[in-house]
Amino acid sequence: MYLVNTDLSVSCAEKSRRKSAPRLTAVELYAGAGGMSLGFKRAGIDVLCAFDLMKPAVEAYNRNIGYHAVQADLTNLAFHGPSIAAMKPDIIFGGPPCQDFSPAGARTEGERANHTRVFAMYVCIASPKWFVMENVQRARHSKA
Ligand SMILES: C[S@@+](CC[C@H](N)C(=O)[O-])C[C@H]1O[C@@H](n2cnc3c(N)ncnc32)[C@H](O)[C@@H]1O
Secondary structure (H helix, E strand, O other), X not given: OOOOOOOOOOOHHHHHHXXXXXXXXXXXXXXXXXXXXXXXXXXXXXXXXXXXXXXXXHHHHHHHOOOOEEEOOOOOHHHHHHHHHHOOOOEEEEOOOOOOOOOOOOOOOOOOOHHHHHHHHHHHHHOOOEEEEOOOHHHHHOOO
């Protein structure tokens, strides 16, 4: 007698492999109220820590996503870079400020656009396997 798996999406063997596989870890930069973290958590990724400058955003994140968001100015690369690298995350993700690129804004690249470079520097310092940077479409054609 043969048992036929009718669930074509995920086999039992694959389900059990996924259960026993170590979970990927991640750190979020520019986390805001945690919209991206919510998606990563739902995808089964273990978000270790999240950073944002704005206190109300960090408070909202901690209430809704989990108590691992910290208020921090990410321009301080020398301070935060080594501690993020020490967490050895598999993934760094985040959405740095987009106002300088947004069609809704003045489209003048200034200090906020520099956070795109700051994000890249964290990726270089921590050297994760993957990174995901979310931004508006025009960011791709910016100087930053
Ligand atoms: C586009 S929003 C991120 C939204 C977030 N991905 C979400 O789903 O809610 C950019 C965030 O960058 C934060 N930010 C701006 N300057 C920062 C800085 N110097 N250090 C850390 N965070 C900063 C803002 O407070 C804001 O929450």
